[in-house]
Amino acid sequence: MIVAKRKPFEEILQMIAGHRKVLIAGCGTCVAVCLAGGEKEVAVLAAEIDMARRLKNQPIELGQTTLERQCDREYLAQLDDRAASYEAIVSLACGVGIQFLAERFPTIPVYPGVDTCGLAVNQDVGWYEERCRSCGRCVLDRTGGICPVTLCAKGLYNGPCGGTNRGFCEIDPEQPCAWYAIYERLKGQGRLERIRAITPVQEWRDTVPRTLLQPGYRKPEKAKS
Amino acid sequence: MMKSGSNLEKILRAGHFAFTGELGPPRGAHAEEVRKKAAHLKGRVDAVNITDNQTAVVRMASWAASLILIQEGIEPNYQMVCRDRNRLAMQADILGASALGIRNMLCLSGDHCLFGDHPTAKGVFDLDSIQLIRMVKQLRDEGKFQGGAEVDGRPSIFIGAAANPFADPFEWRVQRLAKKVEAGVDFIQTQCIYNMAKFREFIRLANEEGLTEKVFILAGITPMKSLGMAKYMKTKVPGMDVPDEIITRLQGVARDKQAEEGIRIALEQIAELKEMKGVHGIHLMAIEWEHRVPEIAERAGMLPRPVVN
Known part of the structure; x- marks a missing residue:
């Protein structure tokens, strides 16, 4: 939400x-x-x-x-x-x-x-954690269901950087390192090959105001009020 | 095959054990400060890394300080971080750097802005370090911009990157090195090494994967200036691995002998690294200690530096 x-x-x-x-x-x-x-x-x-x-x-x-x-x-x-x-x-x-x-x-x-x-998950009453930046190009299939855009402080696509510290991020000892978590999860699933390949330069889609029109739908001539 | 014609590249391709230094640009517009620091390094190293807003603190631009070094007759290794510029700015800077005679470049992600003097700045990270390596390689070898258009005048750059053998997860570090090699890196400078056992293991794995035949590896050495520095590095610097034995050694000598002990540790490391298969040189990061580089270079048996034409 x-x-x-x-x-x-x-x-x-x-x-x-x-x-x-x-x-x-x-x-x-x-x-x-x-x-x-x-x-x-x-x-x-x-x-x-x-x-x-x-x-x-x-x-x-x-x-x-x-x-x-x-x-x-x-x-x-x-x-x-x-x-x-x-x-x-x-x-x-x-x-x-x-x-x-x-x-x-x-x-x-x-x-x-x-x-x-x-966009965050409900960890507990009053406690929410961001999980998605709505970048418009989801890579969760490659990263074990953990978003590097949101959860890596540098948004790296080919992490982890050299600052990962016993599984935590260099910015904060309480912030888990996204790439450490990605590595651990994919290793557990036997799918490390997913991150062995280089993820190419991102083609950003969130640089302009976005309009979403689902397939089969059209914009009305004039928005109805 | 020569890719950039830089001195560092020539030294490495000729099979010499390379020796690079490092210089942090000043927090102001005084060129003299760069020249002063550089004077200690001249003739003692093959190239000098010029840091790029290191620790996210604003300093004189890396390309500018690199040009001052060229004026002084010293070869720079121009560092570029992904934190402060997007792909347009990066490519523009790379072309400009090459046009003005910069021949080495080190591609880095960069420390997070939170560490620096503008903690609320927006980090760019349009690319990460691996993508940057690939972009530079594409400019140089294919003559194509990242966006695909033709480059009219390819940059001549010897492409470098960093590797931290000590950050987690250890097993992934060699894989990440492999990704950098695949992206097209020519040489690697490692994070400061204190845990030699772990570094030996890292190099063993890199040798096993055949990586050390595809990329030149320069082992990072930073002599400890004091016990305080060692403790700080051990506890406060992320991704740094300072074993207790280093602390113990520094504790075992009088305060005014700690710097000498730090240098001795570094010299012992260099002696071992010179013999280590898969290590092609030393990157000496004598942080704010440039004036001690001549002595360290001498005692490490690195002088005189070879000249390759």
Whole structure:
């Protein structure tokens, strides 16, 4: 899932400093699961802002809502009659949701309430680890199901570098070395030949804004609203 | 067959035991600092590695310091890391380096930015060191850019790379060396060697795989300046293997004799490496100790350096 971390409170407060009526919009999917932008986090942020503004003698009127998903038009449409009554919106969705919301209501400033941190696994409640950079050229078949683009700090395709340290990365003794792990896994599977061949220079695909159109589908003449 | 015509290549192809040094460019624009350090190395080594923003700390560009060395009559070994530039910048620099007389190059991944003085910089790593080796080889031998277009004027570069026999997993280190050989590397300079037993085993495996017949291997030596340095190298530098016996030896002498003891250890290593099948030379990394290189070269029996025309 996509994981995010709430921005520092002072930063959010600064963004909305000039506004007196603000909607806080959560997202009920990924960011709710990773405890950054669901219904509960919306309520907490609203309470914090309310308190801080009262203390400053600058009271603010706050609306709260949490959409099922901010990356889908059908859910954004639920705000169509309410959005215009606010001076600004703070979105707690991931960067995708924030932008789609901002695009839906182009006359209203939309501010990010979170920093989007990647595509991660749920290791435990409140503990997430990045696993994919969505590079668009998956090599997991060759690397034992371990992503060198994401998990090697240098993103090496022909690792490990000389900095691997008893199975850990040179950048941090707690960060496992991806290539050490790749080696160990492939060795266990008897498939080391997979990394014996040189992986050629990457043809990067994530250097331009990407559009995905699945086979058999077409873009409509004009996006329906 | 001569590929670059560099002095280092000539020495190695003539079958001499090579001897290279290293120089870190200054943290500023003073050419004089490069010249001062270089003076200690002139005539004592076959080529001098010029590090490229080593440990991710910004310094004078490696190509620029390499050119200062050429002005001083010393052959540089131009280091290039993958951390700071993409394939366009790399190829442009390689062409420029060759045009201005640089004939040796060392292809490295580079230390992560987190180690340096700009820890939040974005590391490029468009290529890794193995892909870089292949790209240089393609420019030189096929006259083709990485993107496939024809090069009008191929660079003459003796292609080098590093090998660390001591990083994990040990069994994979020779395989990774094999990948570098397959990519087209001409010579290898190893990480600093302190664990001779492990290095012997590494070379034995490399000999067994026939790699030492396809690539020149220069064994990396860094004399310990002090007990403190040895302890630091042992505990703080990733991928470094400093056995207890080195620490014990340095502990066994008075503080003001530690540098001499460090040099003695290095001399003993060099003596053994000279006789080791599959080792073709020494790469002496006397870090911020350039002024001791003449003495070390002399005592190691490396002088005078052979001249090959």
